Amino acid sequence: MLDFSEMMLQERQLLSSESSELAGKLRVIAGEQGVSASPVDRLATCRDYWPMGSLWFLEGKAPALPDLVVWPADTAQVAAVLALAGEHGVPVTPYGEGSGALGGAIPLRGGIVLDLKRMNQVRELDGENLMVTVECGLNGALYEEHLNRRGFTGGHIPQSIRCSTVGGWLACRAAGQFSSRYGKIEDMVVALEAVLPDGTVFSGRRVPRTATGPRLDHLFIGSEGALGVITAATLRIWPCPEERSLLSFAFAGLEEGLEAARLIIRAGARPAVVRLYDYAETGHHFPEVKEAGGRCMLILLIEGDRRLAAAETQMAREAALAHGGVDTGCGPVEHWLERRFNISLASKLFRQGAVVDTIEVSSTWTGAAPLYRAMQEAMLAVEGTALASGHYSHVYPEGAALYMTLCGFPPGEKADYYKRIWSAAMETCLSLGGAISHHHGIGLHRGLWMEQEHGGAGLEALRRVKQALDPGAIMNPGKLGLEEALEWRK
Ligand SMILES: Cc1cc2nc3c(=O)[nH]c(=O)nc-3n(C[C@H](O)[C@H](O)[C@H](O)COP(=O)(O)OP(=O)(O)OC[C@H]3O[C@@H](n4cnc5c(N)ncnc54)[C@H](O)[C@@H]3O)c2cc1C
Known part of the structure; x- marks a missing residue:
């Protein structure tokens, strides 16, 4: 029986008398239907897609509960809620759809979760x-x-x-x-x-x-x-684009594929999608493509004006073939387009007791291949890791994003393993000059490395900006590494 009475990260909560008094004032702002103190609404907004939150949830434990959930209907209501929260010194955690990957939406100090879904015009x-x-x-x-x-x-x-x-x-x-x-x-x-x-x-x-x-x-x-x-x-x-062309090439190794991608972008072509998979992910995603066996697959999707798309397609093809790419046609891109929103495997693995996560970082072209190899080696060296694979996507003239996927069956506590494998990945990334996040953000967990990312002076300057705008420290406390989260340390 899951009762969610255990809260793993909760730092504070309101007294029930404080919560009822505040709820009354919030109902004046957001209406009777716009405020809830019910357990089901508080549970529904107490976490995001951060894997530790999901692992605890499967065990019947909540990361941290808000005292109240508020659904504002417009900007004026948001303003009134924040002003009221400021007067009472009550924390406010904004909440979109809770798909964040780093625990950013967890209301560590209780208070109000401001669920913004009604503002959808x-x-x-x-x-x-x-x-x-x-x-x-x-x-x-x-x-x-x-x-x-x-x-x-x-x-x-x-x-x-x-x-x-x-x-x-x-x-x-x-x-x-x-x-x-x-x-x-x-x-x-x-x-x-x-x-x-x-x-x-x-x-x-x-x-x-x-x-x-x-x-x-x-x-x-x-x-x-x-x-x-x-x-x-x-x-x-x-x-909407007039033309779309789909290309794929299989390369002997990551270095060759990276070089082709670098030269395509350097020449000024802008494919919408550029994804280069390592051996493991190529085997996993494209088992039916015979020429891709033992190779690294690059998929490209080019779209836009018909004439521009034709020129970019030609440039991309020439660069890929010049670096030994084997043309594998449009099939792999069509396959990717069909499957690109599917995450059912991760959900299955969670239920089988695995720890599954993704870690996206960014690097220059020069550092791209060494960063992949070093991060993979460091992550596989953590006891319990069964898989550390990767692909590159999101490319720029100066470099690319590296997206690592990990799966582990930890021998002991899952939280200990989780911290160990992330430390291995983050410390390696920092030591090779990569940025600790390309697009998932910082949230709760990555805050542990914010000082190394920004430097002491840089983080201190960010803290001063926060202090100037939010002197009462009501907005999403404990996140972005701006202050320490008491129950989640290295
Ligand atoms: C299966 C899966 C796939 C994903 N794929 C991608 C991907 O392809 N690319 C990518 O970039 N990310 C991806 N993510 C991460 C996630 O979807 C993004 O971080 C997304 O931007 C979060 O949006 P949300 O509305 O769910 O925000 P939430 O998770 O609700 O909130 C995220 C953070 O933003 C704050 N916040 C939310 N709304 C506001 C607001 N209006 N004002 C101020 N603060 C606010 C919250 O307090 C929290 O700190 C993926 C996540 C999952 C689970």
């Missing part, structure tokens, strides 16, 4: 100027569908598109599968509307570019709920 679609303004709680798949029906694409297709929000993408600096052409989410931002912790609402200007000093709204990109709440965003959009 498309405010304005400006086809002439290729911009759309939407509210933060809009589901990713509904966002893209809304645009597609009108002849546009948002160009942001993360694997979690069906279970994440636009606000969550911005808060975490997300990357979609088509990022090599359309950019990461930060490349798509025209302007943001946000609410500061004291309830002040501000909006960035919806103009193409500015040279008007630092952009306060852009400071909220990657802020992970620690500086305030992103309530709406104006993002770039594109006309």
Whole structure:
């Protein structure tokens, strides 16, 4: 019988008298239906997709429960909730769809979870100027569908598109599968509307570019709920592509595939999808492609204007063949397109007692292959690790993202193993000059390495920004490495 009475990371909770008094005031703001103290709602918003949270949940333990869940209907309600929380010194944790991978949405100190899903309106679609303004709680798949029906694409297709929000993408600096052409989410931002912790609402200007000093709204990109709440965003959009071409090549090794990808991007071609798999992942994803056996598969998807796509296709093909790539046709890309949202294997492995996770980092082209080899070696050296495989995706003129997948059957405590394998991966990444995250963000767990990532002075400066905007420290406490999480240390 799972009773969820054990909370693994909870640092504080309100007294029940405090919670009832606060609930009454919140109902005046968000209405009777907009506030809940019920156990089921508190459980539903107490975690995200961070594997430790899921592992505890399967054992009937919660990471940490909020005291109250609030569903604001608009920006004014968000502002009023934050102002009230500030007066009472109550923590507020913004919540999109809880697909974050690092524990960012766990309400470590209880208080209010601000679930933003009711804020899901498309405010304005400006086809002439290729911009759309939407509210933060809009589901990713509904966002893209809304645009597609009108002849546009948002160009942001993360694997979690069906279970994440636009606000969550911005808060975490997300990357979609088509990022090599359309950019990461930060490349798509025209302007943001946000609410500061004291309830002040501000909006960035919806103009193409500015040279008007630092952009306060852009400071909220990657802020992970620690500086305030992103309530709406104006993002770039594109006309739906006229042409799409699918190519794949099998290479003798990762180095050859990386070199082909580097030269394609260096020449100015911008395939939307560039994915290069190591031997293990090539074998797992493409067992039916005979020529890929014992090789590393590169898949490319090029789209856009017909003439540009034709030129880019030719450039990509020439670079791949020049580096020994064996042409394996469009089949592998079609296979990837069909399966790209499927994560059922990870769910099965969790239930069989495995610890499964993914770790995405980024590096320059020079460091790309050494980083993969060193991270794989360090992760496999941790007792209990059964698999540490990887692929590259999200490529830039200066480098690429490396996405490692791990699976372990730990001999002892799962949390100990989890910390050990992450330490091995993060320390190796840092020692070889990689960035500790490319797109999943920091949340709770990666905060353990924020000082090494930013340097002492850099992290201290970020802490001062936080202190200036949120002097009462109500916004998502214990995250982004801005302060220590008392129950989750190295
Ligand atoms: C199966 C799977 C696949 C994934 N694939 C990808 C992928 O392809 N690319 C990628 O980048 N990520 C991916 N992720 C990670 C995750 O989907 C992203 O981090 C996503 O951006 C989180 O969105 P969300 O709405 O679920 O946010 P949540 O998980 O609810 O919140 C994430 C963080 O943002 C804060 N937050 C949420 N909304 C707001 C807001 N409006 N204002 C301020 N702070 C806010 C929260 O407090 C929390 O700290 C994947 C996750 C899963 C489980």
